[in-house]
Amino acid sequence: MSDAPGLEVVGVTKRFGDFAALSDVSLRLHPGTVHALLGENGAGKSTLVKCIMGFYHADAGELLLDGREIKVGNPRDAQQAGIGMVYQHFTLVPSMTILENLTMGLGFRPGRIDWKVERAKLTAFLDTMPFRVPIDRPVSSLAAGEKQKAEILKQLYLQAKLLILDEPTSVLTPQEADEMLGLIRSMATAGQLTVLIITHKFREVLAFADEVTVLRRGKQVGGGKVSELSVPEMARLMVGDQASRDHAGREEREPGEVMLALTGVQALDDAGGPALQGVDLTVRRGEIVGIAGVSGNGQTALVEVLGGQRRHQGAVTVGGEPFGATREEIARHNFALLPEEPLRNACVGRMSVGENMAFRSFDRAPIGSGVWVKRGALRRHARDLVERYNVRTTGIDAPIMTLSGGNVQRAVLGRELSGEVDVLVCANPVFGLDFSAVADIHGQIVAARNRGAAVLLVSEDLDELLELADRILVMSGGAIVYETKRESADRQSIGLHMAGHA
Amino acid sequence: MGGFARGSLGVLLPPVLAVVATMILFAGFLAAQGVDPLTAYRLIWLGAFGTWFSWQDSLVRAAPLLLTGLCVALPAQMGLMIIGGEGAFVLGALAAVAAGLAAGNLGLPDILVQVIMAAAGICAGGVVIALCGLLRFKRGVNETISSLLFAYIAIAVMNQIIAGPMRDPGSLNRPATRTLPDNLMLGTIPGTTIHVGLIFGIIACLAAYICVYFTKFGFAARIVGGNARAGRVVGLPVERMILAFCFAAGGAAGLGGMVEVAAVQGAVSSDISTGAGYTGILVAFLARMNPLAIIPVAVLLGGLDAAGGLLQQRLNLPDATMLVLRGVLFVMLLSADALQGRLTRYLAPRRLPVTV
Ligand SMILES: Nc1ncnc2c1ncn2[C@@H]1O[C@H](COP(=O)(O)OP(=O)(O)OP(=O)(O)O)[C@@H](O)[C@H]1O
Ligand SMILES: [Mg+2]
Numbered sequence: 001m002s003d004a005p006g007l008e009v010v011g012v013t014k015r016f017g018d019f020a021a022l023s024d025v026s027l028r029l030h031p032g033t034v035h036a037l038l039g040e041n042g043a044g045k046s047t048l049v050k051c052i053m054g055f056y057h058a059d060a061g062e063l064l065l066d067g068r069e070i071k072v073g074n075p076r077d078a079q080q081a082g083i084g085m086v087y088q089h090f091t092l093v094p095s096m097t098i099l100e101n102l103t104m105g106l107g108f109r110p111g112r113i114d115w116k117v118e119r120a121k122l123t124a125f126l127d128t129m130p131f132r133v134p135i136d137r138p139v140s141s142l143a144a145g146e147k148q149k150a151e152i153l154k155q156l157y158l159q160a161k162l163l164i165l166d167e168p169t170s171v172l173t174p175q176e177a178d179e180m181l182g183l184i185r186s187m188a189t190a191g192q193l194t195v196l197i198i199t200h201k202f203r204e205v206l207a208f209a210d211e212v213t214v215l216r217r218g219k220q221v222g223g224g225k226v227s228e229l230s231v232p233e234m235a236r237l238m239v240g241d242q243a244s245r246d247h248a249g250r251e252e253r254e255p256g257e258v259m260l261a262l263t264g265v266q267a268l269d270d271a272g273g274p275a276l277q278g279v280d281l282t283v284r285r286g287e288i289v290g291i292a293g294v295s296g297n298g299q300t301a302l303v304e305v306l307g308g309q310r311r312h313q314g315a316v317t318v319g320g321e322p323f324g325a326t327r328e329e330i331a332r333h334n335f336a337l338l339p340e341e342p343l344r345n346a347c348v349g350r351m352s353v354g355e356n357m358a359f360r361s362f363d364r365a366p367i368g369s370g371v372w373v374k375r376g377a378l379r380r381h382a383r384d385l386v387e388r389y390n391v392r393t394t395g396i397d398a399p400i401m402t403l404s405g406g407n408v409q410r411a412v413l414g415r416e417l418s419g420e421v422d423v424l425v426c427a428n429p430v431f432g433l434d435f436s437a438v439a440d441i442h443g444q445i446v447a448a449r450n451r452g453a454a455v456l457l458v459s460e461d462l463d464e465l466l467e468l469a470d471r472i473l474v475m476s477g478g479a480i481v482y483e484t485k486r487e488s489a490d491r492q493s494i495g496l497h498m499a500g501h502a
Numbered sequence: 503m504g505g506f507a508r509g510s511l512g513v514l515l516p517p518v519l520a521v522v523a524t525m526i527l528f529a530g531f532l533a534a535q536g537v538d539p540l541t542a543y544r545l546i547w548l549g550a551f552g553t554w555f556s557w558q559d560s561l562v563r564a565a566p567l568l569l570t571g572l573c574v575a576l577p578a579q580m581g582l583m584i585i586g587g588e589g590a591f592v593l594g595a596l597a598a599v600a601a602g603l604a605a606g607n608l609g610l611p612d613i614l615v616q617v618i619m620a621a622a623g624i625c626a627g628g629v630v631i632a633l634c635g636l637l638r639f640k641r642g643v644n645e646t647i648s649s650l651l652f653a654y655i656a657i658a659v660m661n662q663i664i665a666g667p668m669r670d671p672g673s674l675n676r677p678a679t680r681t682l683p684d685n686l687m688l689g690t691i692p693g694t695t696i697h698v699g700l701i702f703g704i705i706a707c708l709a710a711y712i713c714v715y716f717t718k719f720g721f722a723a724r725i726v727g728g729n730a731r732a733g734r735v736v737g738l739p740v741e742r743m744i745l746a747f748c749f750a751a752g753g754a755a756g757l758g759g760m761v762e763v764a765a766v767q768g769a770v771s772s773d774i775s776t777g778a779g780y781t782g783i784l785v786a787f788l789a790r791m792n793p794l795a796i797i798p799v800a801v802l803l804g805g806l807d808a809a810g811g812l813l814q815q816r817l818n819l820p821d822a823t824m825l826v827l828r829g830v831l832f833v834m835l836l837s838a839d840a841l842q843g844r845l846t847r848y849l850a851p852r853r854l855p856v857t858v
Contacts, residue, residue, distance in 0.1 A: 327738060345732065346732050348724065351728055371717045373716060
């Protein structure tokens with residue numbers, strides 16, 4: 001295997017309209033190292049790597065691969081130059097096996113494919129890899145960690161020597177993330193790979209990266225060897241000298257009456273298999289109930305049922321009344337919901353930030369009036385939320401799909417939390433958020449609880465649950481298999497039940 | 503440059519390019535027939551908009567297109583592609599005549615009977631297209647195909663009925679229904695030869711535009727049409743809204759049929775299938791599914807239609823010439839749409855999967 005390349009990014013500038021997403025950013029990846037790219041939500045990290053990959057054309061700047069200038073017009077050029085990227089969402093075809101996916105990834109195959117040859121080639125390749133993945137099962141049946149590994153393997157199979165990972169660990173459990181990053185790290189150390197990784201987790205930076213570059217508002221503001229930087233230093237580079245906000249602490253309070261109750265809720269997944277097999281749970285006023293579990297054990301279906309996106313059997317009641325997620329019921333019970341992947345589940349990408357923020361309130365005063373939607377009120381509402389929730393956008397008229405991932409999350413959270421909230425359901429509310437936003441959002445959730453909201457918090461991050469939840473339920477195989485109070489919660493037994501051994 | 507592709511100019515550019523390319527290609531087609539393209543274009547202009555007389559002709563022809571254009575543009579707001587407006591048009595006409603003939607004898611005021619006729623036309627058309635919507639989310643049947651097939655069924659049903667139960671015994675060689683009495687025919691706009699159907703069409707387009715962009719219902723519709731999953735999360739009745747839009751769309755085409763029969767033809771015969779439903783597809787695409795833009799586009803196409811006769815008389819070109827022009831225009835338009843995809847991809851690569 002040939003050696004890991006070095007990459008130099010020199011003076012890249014990228015504007016969208018008159019907004020400069022990147023101004024004169026430079027960075028240097030040394031061969032065989034893992035380089036972390038840090039920055040707040042909307043700092044320009046994704047934009048920078050998309051410029052490297054040829055998805056975007058930088059307005060100025062150049063790329064030097066091993067000292068030679070290269071021109072990357074589109075992702076195929078990047079692939080040819082040995083640069084591969086793994087996105088945060090999955091790009092493999094779910095209905096095909098890994099063997100098929102990776103073979104197709106090689107590009108045009110003339111005539112008919114000799115699967116025996118392809119299989120032999122792939123197996124030979126996999127034997128040289130430190131990862132193991134089942135190559136004959138459809139991708140849709142794989143766990144998130146396996147899929148992510150397969151995405152990485154695909155890039156390596158396509159001979160990427162320089163691997164770019166955009167928040168690769170947000171879909172993984174901490175164990176999976178550690179395993180995957182460890183493998184990549186060892187390949188880099190062995191001189192097979194140079195890696196550029198975007199992440200919001202300092203822990204991962206400290207454990208797996210050699211060097212870091214920090215972006216703030218599109219400018220390169222610092223960086224250096226990880227061994228010479230401390231977390232507070234990196235954090236300061238990311239946010240500048242902003243005063244950090246104070247967050248509500250949790251008040252000791254007795255939970256009130258039951259606001260949200262599920263009894264014997266069953267639902268099927270898209271393939272018609274069982275996703276929920278009789279879920280019973282209750283959430284009271286003033287408490288946060290956490291749902292822990294390995295992804296793929298029904299949490300997504302549970303949130304979809306509550307959001308009216310999935311048919312179900314069994315009873316869901318809110319405030320003691322049957323709840324079918326109609327608009328009227330949602331408004332009456334002050335029900336708020338933040339689903340995972342908000343751009344896919346709770347936004348219309350083509351509509352503006354302002355319009356998306358009005359999805360809950362467009363039919364109520366002051367925005368809705370008679371049959372009309374009042375533009376002025378809609379814009380005021382949006383401006384207010386953008387400010388309060390610190391959403392970084394070029395303007396409230398920008399289509400929401402142009403926002404950075406973290407900012408979409410903030411926009412939706414702002415929409416959901418801005419009014420009165422009596423019941424709040426959130427799924428992985430801080431996915432992809434930078435550390436200051438995480439603290440902010442956690443503060444908002446606790447504040448909602450302190451005000452007496454019943455909060456159901458579904459999260460794949462056990463630390464988040466241990467920090468926030470009053471009670472933790474463990475979900476496995478589509479049912480609640482374990483329950484523990486905050487005071488008596490211990491990682492070990494939660495972990496065992498998550499893994500389904502107990 | 504991203505703003506350029508997304509701004510108003512970017513929206514207008516492809517249709518304008520399509521029209522220009524069509525004119526060039528069609529000029530070649532004319533030249534190949536030994537006709538001087540410039541003369542032909544001058545005649546087309548004259549026949550379409552050159553005189554008050556041709557203006558009136560163009561506007562009359564635009565009237566049904568306004569309504570059948572809506573039949574495509576409204577479901578498009580909900581992400582549905584309906585191309586079977588012709589069926590709704592034909593059934594609308596049939597229902598309107600049936601209602602007119604039945605209610606005409608009850609001694610009601612004419613205007614009331616006309617309202618009943620319009621309502622019958624709207625309901626008949628609305629039900630056909632709503633059925634396509636229903637099949638879509640109940641059974642996952644592709645609405646484009648089903649609406650097209652329904653159009654064939656509708657035309658066959660219409661032929662069956664005018665040859666059977668509703669046949670006017672007086673119509674000897676060509677089956678047709680009885681003719682509406684004169685007092686039930688729609689009048690003209692004072693001082694013109696243009697029937698009031700044009701006003702119906704314009705009002706319908708304006709109403710659709712205002713509804714989609716300024717009302718709460720339209721706002722909800724844009725949510726559902728943009729992303730049904732998001733619509734569900736915010737508690738909107740996704741299925742019912744899609745049905746409502748399909749019904750309104752079919753209703754528009756049905757009203758178009760009512761106008762055609764109550765202002766022009768007087769009775770339903772196989773002539774009622776004028777192709778207005780299909781031309782509506784072209785209108786809606788040219789208007790980029792914007793109800794307001796349908797108005798000028800329908801007038802433009804009505805004009806092309808009106809010019810056909812003059813072209814035939816003066817240059818001895820077959821009637822189908824204008825169909826060729828229309829066909830070329832449609833193909834160019836679709837190519838321009840593909841081009842638009844490219845443009846946005848190159849200029850503002852935001853259609854790409856957005857990584858978080
Ligand atoms: N196509 C586009 N049009 C307009 N603005 C854009 C576009 N793409 C990105 N932006 C803007 O550029 C800025 C940087 O976005 P980018 O996606 O690079 O952020 P990021 O650092 O990856 O943030 P996150 O951590 O939230 O993913 C954001 O303010 C975003 O709104
Ligand atoms: Mg990003």
